[in-house]
Amino acid sequence: xxxxxxxxxxxxxxxxxxxxxxxxxxxxxxxxxxxxxxxxxxxxxxxxxxxxxxxxxxxxxxxxxxxxxxxxxxxxxxxxxxxxxxxxxxxxxxxxxxxxxxxxxxxxxxxxxxxxxxxxxxxxxxxxxxxxxxxxxxxxxxxxxxxxxxxxxxxxxxxxxxxxxxxxxxxxxxxxxxxxxxxxxxxxxxxxxxxxxxxxxxxxxxxxxxxxxxxxxxxxxxxxxxxxxxxxxxxxxxxxxxxxxxxxxxxxxxxxxxxxxxxxxxxxxxxxxxxxxxxxxxxxxxxxxxxxxxxxxxxxxxxxxxxxxxxxxxxxxxxxxxxxxxxxxxxxxxxxxxxxxxxxxxxxxxxxxxxxxxxxxxxxxxxxxxxxxxxxxxxxxxxxxxxxxxxxxxxxxxxxxxxxxxxxxxxxxxxxxxxxxxxxxxxxxxxxxxxxxxxxxxxxxxxxxxxxxxxxxxxxxxxxxxxxxxxxxxxxxxxxxxxxxxxxxxxxxxxxxxxxxxxxxxxxxxxxxxxxxxxxxxxxxxxxxxxxxxxxxxxxxxxxxxxxxxxxxxxxxxxxxxxxxxxxxxx
RNA sequence: CGGGGUGUAGCGUAGUCCGGUUAGCGCGCCUGUUUUGGGAACAGGAGGUCGAGAGUUCGAAUCCCUCCACCCCGACCA
Numbered sequence: 001x002x003x004x005x006x007x008x009x010x011x012x013x014x015x016x017x018x019x020x021x022x023x024x025x026x027x028x029x030x031x032x033x034x035x036x037x038x039x040x041x042x043x044x045x046x047x048x049x050x051x052x053x054x055x056x057x058x059x060x061x062x063x064x065x066x067x068x069x070x071x072x073x074x075x076x077x078x079x080x081x082x083x084x085x086x087x088x089x090x091x092x093x094x095x096x097x098x099x100x101x102x103x104x105x106x107x108x109x110x111x112x113x114x115x116x117x118x119x120x121x122x123x124x125x126x127x128x129x130x131x132x133x134x135x136x137x138x139x140x141x142x143x144x145x146x147x148x149x150x151x152x153x154x155x156x157x158x159x160x161x162x163x164x165x166x167x168x169x170x171x172x173x174x175x176x177x178x179x180x181x182x183x184x185x186x187x188x189x190x191x192x193x194x195x196x197x198x199x200x201x202x203x204x205x206x207x208x209x210x211x212x213x214x215x216x217x218x219x220x221x222x223x224x225x226x227x228x229x230x231x232x233x234x235x236x237x238x239x240x241x242x243x244x245x246x247x248x249x250x251x252x253x254x255x256x257x258x259x260x261x262x263x264x265x266x267x268x269x270x271x272x273x274x275x276x277x278x279x280x281x282x283x284x285x286x287x288x289x290x291x292x293x294x295x296x297x298x299x300x301x302x303x304x305x306x307x308x309x310x311x312x313x314x315x316x317x318x319x320x321x322x323x324x325x326x327x328x329x330x331x332x333x334x335x336x337x338x339x340x341x342x343x344x345x346x347x348x349x350x351x352x353x354x355x356x357x358x359x360x361x362x363x364x365x366x367x368x369x370x371x372x373x374x375x376x377x378x379x380x381x382x383x384x385x386x387x388x389x390x391x392x393x394x395x396x397x398x399x400x401x402x403x404x405x406x407x408x409x410x411x412x413x414x415x416x417x418x419x420x421x422x423x424x425x426x427x428x429x430x431x432x433x434x435x436x437x438x439x440x441x442x443x444x445x446x447x448x449x450x451x452x453x454x455x456x457x458x459x460x461x462x463x464x465x466x467x468x469x470x471x472x473x474x475x476x477x478x479x480x481x482x483x484x485x486x487x488x489x490x491x492x493x494x495x496x497x498x499x500x501x502x503x504x505x506x507x508x509x510x511x512x513x514x515x516x517x518x519x520x521x522x523x524x525x526x527x528x529x530x531x532x533x534x535x536x537x538x539x540x541x542x543x544x545x546x547x548x549x550x551x552x553x554x555x556x557x558x559x560x561x562x563x564x565x566x567x568x569x570x571x
Numbered sequence: 572c573g574g575g576g577u578g579u580a581g582c583g584u585a586g587u588c589c590g591g592u593u594a595g596c597g598c599g600c601c602u603g604u605u606u607u608g609g610g611a612a613c614a615g616g617a618g619g620u621c622g623a624g625a626g627u628u629c630g631a632a633u634c635c636c637u638c639c640a641c642c643c644c645g646a647c648c649a
Contacts, residue, residue, distance in 0.1 A: 015583045143647055480607050515609040533608055
């Protein structure tokens with residue numbers, strides 16, 4: 001079938017639409033892949049949908065390869081089933097509720113529905129394991145959609161669920177997914193890394209995120225290229241010199257510190273060494289106040305605090321609360337002489353340290369010579385600090401960590417029995433005992449793969465697709481077709497020849513100037529441009545341009561398709 | 572939800588402060604002629620509820636009020 005560009009709907013844009021800020025968004029609009037319908041709502045145009053289908057097929061092949069079975073579940077769900085797992089409340093505003101039909105919601109994910117179907121017919125350990133997946137539209141009422149298709153209210157997700165009869169089985173299923181995911185991203189041409197993630201309040205035992213480094217990412221990760229260490233900042237650690245105990249250990253003493261509102265003031269104006277400063281932060285964990293001590297300018301990591309305290313919600317005290325609880329304003333708060341007694345915890349770095357300076361809970365005064373063991377009542381020491389770029393990799397490889405922003409393109413998760421228990425999805429084991437099915441949940445964002453790929457693979461002219469996800473393999477540019485019958489005939493001949501070799505061709509047969517064709521071709525980004533013009537053709541030649549490397553080959557008409565085949569395979 | 576910004580033709584924009592011709596320009600689009608290896612030239616042409624509603628005024632893109640949409644920052648994000 002001939003793909004004449006003059007007949008296709010490929011509305012490229014010369015200028016950058018005002019709303020698009022990041023390269024992938026701009027190029028997906030300019031390159032006729034998507035159009036926006038509303039905030040966080042996008043239509044795929046034919047070219048963009050071709051890419052999506054290629055990505056989805058790669059996902060499908062890799063999921064099938066680990067024994068996955070494809071379902072297609074409804075997006076419209078009875079709310080009752082979500083009430084049974086308590087997730088109507090947990091999801092809150094993220095879940096769309098149907099207004100003119102009581103009791104229906106739009107599914108933001110499908111653990112509940114999968115578990116429902118598992119309960120219907122999984123009865124015995126002999127029925128397990130299973131891997132079930134689907135590629136389907138998800139609905140999430142994001143408070144703030146942004147960055148084009150990267151954060152939308154409606155998006156395409158591959159979600160998979162493993163059902164096992166043992167925890168060892170879950171490990172096997174989980175590892176299969178980890179491998180499949182690596183294959184998927186590699187085949188899509190993405191540079192990615194995997195991080196251990198916070199398992200959060202989901203009750204799961206393990207979780208990893210597949211990340212693509214990007215300044216537009218909303219996650220922060222610490223990575224080390226040398227050792228391969230990579231972790232979400234929520235759990236990342238580093239090798240950091242311990243703070244030594246001083247041999248001289250005098251009594252605690254109050255001293256005036258006018259104007260000292262920050263640790264830096266203490267260092268600069270009062271000559272206190274950085275590692276002798278103890279910073280105090282007051283937080284509420286599930287409504288209960290805590291004083292948290294951090295060393296020097298270390299940043300308190302709320303995720304770490306949350307898991308240390310096993311709390312569901314953490315928030316900082318506001319100014320008024322701070323004064324009411326401690327008797328001082330920010331800058332003069334410390335563990336000793338608190339107006340209201342509260343639990344004090346500290347970062348591991350401060351364990352058994354002495355000679356410390358901290359606020360006196362009296363404005364413009366601090367204490368010095370604080371000995372954590374002698375003078376404070378610390379309920380516990382935990383790793384609570386956020387890793388900073390430049391600190392040493394915790395593997396001991398000796399290299400510095402980089403702290404980077406990243407976009408989450410996939411997440412694999414050992415769920416356990418939360419949903420099977422809540423919904424009564426059980427099986428009889430080989431001794432006849434009833435057990436909840438042990439589950440895993442595994443997600444991939446299709447649009448995110450596409451947008452991340454474009455973020456990684458573009459230049460000032462446009463997109464640079466790899467063959468595996470390109471809408472077409474070859475962009476055939478016929479220059480001056482109207483004027484030259486020879487050019488036209490050669491184009492038609494080579495199009496057929498390429499197609500016979502299973503190479504997908506987009507044939508630009510439009511009656512426009514060469515410059516327009518070149519620029520559109522560079523914008524749309526097919527891996528190979530086959531350029532046919534009268535000048536080369538008069539010598540029996542055509543030109544082949546590699547979009548990614550920029551290399552050009554002038555070859556004879558007869559050799560051209562073989563060379564293209566070779567170039568496409570070598571990628 | 573808080574803060575900031577923007578809405579004028581398919582895209583990009585001028586005009587808005589200080590009300591007053593027929594709302595202007597570039598690109599794109601249509602017709603014709605000439606062009607044809609990096610976004611061609613000339614000539615002619617089509618396309619606008621100036622985000623919506625209500626108001627002030629002889630007169631509103633412009634001033635007042637209300638609402639809506641979109642973008643950015645923050646909050647939020649199994």
